Amino acid sequence: xxxxxxxxxxxxxxxxxxxxxxxxxxxxxxxxxxxxxxxxxxxxxxxxxxxxxxxxxxxxxxxxxxxxxxxxxxxxxxxxxxxxxxxxxxxxxxxxxxxxxxxxxxxxxx
Amino acid sequence: xxxxxxxxxxxxxxxxxxxxxxxxxxxxxxxxxxxxxxxxxxxxxxxxxxxxxxxxxxxxxxxxxxxxxxxxxxxxxxxxxxxxxxxxxxxxxxxxxxxxxxxxxxxxxxxxxx
Numbered sequence: 001x002x003x004x005x006x007x008x009x010x011x012x013x014x015x016x017x018x019x020x021x022x023x024x025x026x027x028x029x030x031x032x033x034x035x036x037x038x039x040x041x042x043x044x045x046x047x048x049x050x051x052x053x054x055x056x057x058x059x060x061x062x063x064x065x066x067x068x069x070x071x072x073x074x075x076x077x078x079x080x081x082x083x084x085x086x087x088x089x090x091x092x093x094x095x096x097x098x099x100x101x102x103x104x105x106x107x108x109x110x
Numbered sequence: 111x112x113x114x115x116x117x118x119x120x121x122x123x124x125x126x127x128x129x130x131x132x133x134x135x136x137x138x139x140x141x142x143x144x145x146x147x148x149x150x151x152x153x154x155x156x157x158x159x160x161x162x163x164x165x166x167x168x169x170x171x172x173x174x175x176x177x178x179x180x181x182x183x184x185x186x187x188x189x190x191x192x193x194x195x196x197x198x199x200x201x202x203x204x205x206x207x208x209x210x211x212x213x214x215x216x217x218x219x220x221x222x223x224x
Binding site for chain 2 (some may be wrong): 004031032034036041042043044045046049087089091096097098099100101102103
């Protein structure tokens with residue numbers, strides 16, 4: 001059975017204080033690993049898809065990386081508007097079902 | 111990406127009743143899915159809504175409790191039947207196009223069962 005574990009559960013940063021979120025996974029043949037951002041009261045917003053170990057993707061202050069067992073979401077010089085819950089999900093080879101982790105709740109303070 | 115809307119955005123219902131949630135997409139999509147997000151928990155796939163045929167349910171979810179329709183390529187409904195307080199959750203639809211493996215999510219329906 002596919003499994004996703006995210007850490008930490010919650011993270012509080014000062015504005016400009018860079019950090020990383022972790023997503024550990026087990027999946028039967030990875031088709032893709034996905035990062036989403038979820039604001040309170042809203043649906044998940046797509047950020048990145050990673051397909052193979054060594055792949056990296058960037059968007060503004062966010063950078064996602066992938067190894068064979070985990071993914072990291074690096075946040076560089078975060079701003080208060082980066083505050084949200086960040087979700088990681090895996091999709092198995094030959095399937096469409098997404099298995100999600102419980103997310104990391106990020107709070108960036110001034 | 112597609113624009114996805116859900117109705118209602120939230121509802122408060124009495125136990126024993128049923129609620130139908132609608133999901134509308136502004137363009138034709140290949141796949142439509144229904145997820146549940148219980149308080150403090152991760153998103154869990156309920157079923158894949160198949161156009162013109164019965165939905166494909168995940169383990170732990172049954173058609174009698176969560177009947178799903180998908181009459182065309184842009185619309186689907188999920189009914190939560192004979193509700194109990196344990197059904198209080200956020201219900202989300204997602205869509206996936208033919209040439210992509212990325213799923214895009216609707217805004218969700220927040221359901222409270224008293």
